[in-house]
Amino acid sequence: MAAIKKACVIGSGPNGLAAAIALAQAGLQVDVLEAEPTPGGAARTMGLTLPGFLHDFGSAVYPLAAGSPFFSSLPLRDHGLEWIHSPAPVAHPLDDGTAVVLERDLQAARISLGADGDAWANLMRPFVDHWLEFAPEVLRPVRLIPRHPLLMARFGLSALFSAEAIVQRFRSERTRALFAGLAAHSFLGLDEPLSGAFGMLMAVTAHAVGWPIARSGAQSLTSALCSVLSTFGVNVRTSSRVESLAALPGYDVTLCDVTPRQLLSIASNRLSKSYQQQLTGFRYGEGVFKVDYALRDPIPWKASECLRAATVHLGGTFEEIAAAENATRHGKPAGLPFVLLAQPSLFDPSRAPAGKHTAWAYCHVPNGSKDDMLPKLEEQIERFAPGFRKVVLARHAFSPADLEVMDANLVGGDIAGGVIDIRQFIFRPTWRHYATSARDVYICSASTPPGGGVHGMCGYHAARAALARLGAG
Numbered sequence: 001m002a003a004i005k006k007a008c009v010i011g012s013g014p015n016g017l018a019a020a021i022a023l024a025q026a027g028l029q030v031d032v033l034e035a036e037p038t039p040g041g042a043a044r045t046m047g048l049t050l051p052g053f054l055h056d057f058g059s060a061v062y063p064l065a066a067g068s069p070f071f072s073s074l075p076l077r078d079h080g081l082e083w084i085h086s087p088a089p090v091a092h093p094l095d096d097g098t099a100v101v102l103e104r105d106l107q108a109a110r111i112s113l114g115a116d117g118d119a120w121a122n123l124m125r126p127f128v129d130h131w132l133e134f135a136p137e138v139l140r141p142v143r144l145i146p147r148h149p150l151l152m153a154r155f156g157l158s159a160l161f162s163a164e165a166i167v168q169r170f171r172s173e174r175t176r177a178l179f180a181g182l183a184a185h186s187f188l189g190l191d192e193p194l195s196g197a198f199g200m201l202m203a204v205t206a207h208a209v210g211w212p213i214a215r216s217g218a219q220s221l222t223s224a225l226c227s228v229l230s231t232f233g234v235n236v237r238t239s240s241r242v243e244s245l246a247a248l249p250g251y252d253v254t255l256c257d258v259t260p261r262q263l264l265s266i267a268s269n270r271l272s273k274s275y276q277q278q279l280t281g282f283r284y285g286e287g288v289f290k291v292d293y294a295l296r297d298p299i300p301w302k303a304s305e306c307l308r309a310a311t312v313h314l315g316g317t318f319e320e321i322a323a324a325e326n327a328t329r330h331g332k333p334a335g336l337p338f339v340l341l342a343q344p345s346l347f348d349p350s351r352a353p354a355g356k357h358t359a360w361a362y363c364h365v366p367n368g369s370k371d372d373m374l375p376k377l378e379e380q381i382e383r384f385a386p387g388f389r390k391v392v393l394a395r396h397a398f399s400p401a402d403l404e405v406m407d408a409n410l411v412g413g414d415i416a417g418g419v420i421d422i423r424q425f426i427f428r429p430t431w432r433h434y435a436t437s438a439r440d441v442y443i444c445s446a447s448t449p450p451g452g453g454v455h456g457m458c459g460y461h462a463a464r465a466a467l468a469r470l471g472a473g
């Protein structure tokens with residue numbers, strides 16, 4: 001009988017856990033080593049402000065997890081995960097005291113977007129209707145001949161453009177502003193290629209799978225993944241930071257849920273000089289400045305429609321958001337930053353004591369920025385919710401450096417595992433993708449395709465690549 005192969009996974013973020021599950025499903029004996037005392041990486045929930053308030057330290061809203069082909073194949077619900085959908089996925093308030101609300105149902109969105117409804121629906125419908133074919137193609141390395149060539153050609157034709165080019169088809173400033181907020185998730189300038197793809201992907205997920213939050217927070221997704229893993233007899237070994245692969249003998253394969261800089265530090269003696277050079281050339285992206293709030297009351301939005309959405313985008317018009325993103329992309333703090341805000345306790349009472357609320361907000365900053373963005377971030381919230389500061393009971397701010405202390409993958413506060421421009425979209429982190437120059441060492445973090453976000457697909461594809469090489473897939 002062939003000996004059982006042994007695998008080690010370093011890091012228990014969503015991608016490390018996905019990799020570990022895929023390896024265990026294939027019959028490998030798996031160890032998972034996690035540096036922090038709690039598994040989950042940027043999918044953890046903790047008390048950061050006052051007793052009884054629960055905050056998502058990193059990710060909070062889960063379109064890509066809900067739409068992930070791999071996560072969808074797992075019985076996560078049976079392991080305690082419950083998605084909660086707010087009535088609308090996202091709201092975008094404007095200075096006139098109203099908000100553009102993106103409805104989850106595409107037909108309802110077509111009606112609510114008025115003059116732009118048909119253009120919006122025509123752009124999104126092919127991918128919404130074919131999400132189950134589209135998701136596996138878009139959440140993997142680019143392939144020359146995709147399994148659904150017509151669908152992907154159609155996406156490529158629109159998506160390669162910038163957000164600025166895509167909004168030309170919208171007549172209303174309101175729709176253009178909505179699309180800017182979606183595209184700004186890319187961390188790219190809104191005039192850069194691929195920024196349109198992000199905007200479209202965010203919109204398509206809103207209609208196809210929604211933008212849910214997890215009941216009791218991000219940790220319940222991580223706990224569900226850990227619970228699935230435990231059915232294979234695998235438990236995450238926490239507080240076990242790996243400083244060097246030399247300390248881990250005896251494994252047939254090691255998958256590293258780390259970014260290129262960390263891989264260079266823990267595995268350099270195993271990697272060829274040319275591969276090390278390629279990793280050194282990998283570029284990190286902008287960072288984020290993040291604040292968690294304990295609130296006495298719900299946020300006092302001028303536009304009460306904002307209370308229908310778990311996610312609210314604060315930045316005003318397309319032009320304002322483009323200017324803010326352009327500044328940070330060029331290494332300068334934004335005058336008034338674009339703010340992504342989540343208000344989970346409106347839809348999940350387990351996050352705060354009865355009648356009280358939480359909010360989660362961040363803005364983009366240059367990588368490693370030391371600027372205190374708190375006043376500007378709150379100015380942007382106050383612009384659309386006058387009196388916000390008066391309902392704040394306590395706040396906890398994370399600079400980019402603070403985030404990196406909590407999770408070593410958040411290099412300089414970069415939450416996406418590296419810039420995703422065209423070059424790093426195709427060669428992520430190198431042309432080898434998950435493989436490295438060492439036959440038994442793989443990288444499986446968000447620094448591999450398809451990139452940042454909680455979907456586990458980097459881990460899943462890395463595991464499939466490792467299994468294929470071991471002849472165990």
Ligand SMILES: Cc1cc2nc3c(=O)[nH]c(=O)nc-3n(C[C@H](O)[C@H](O)[C@H](O)COP(=O)(O)OP(=O)(O)OC[C@H]3O[C@@H](n4cnc5c(N)ncnc54)[C@H](O)[C@@H]3O)c2cc1C
Pocket residue numbers: 010011012013014015016033034035036039040041042043057058059060061062063064065240241242243257258262266288290362403406407408409410415416417444445446447451452453454455458
């Ligand atoms: C503030 C913030 C907001 C975000 N918002 C969202 C959102 O709403 N929705 C969404 O989909 N995504 C969001 N993201 C992005 C998403 O969380 C990440 O893209 C995702 O977590 C990446 O998963 P990962 O497994 O690659 O890395 P991580 O989640 O970063 O996990 C890496 C793990 O590896 C461990 N590790 C690192 N080095 C070592 C070592 N040497 N030894 C042992 N362990 C090690 C770390 O401690 C960590 O636990 C957000 C991220 C942040 C920080």
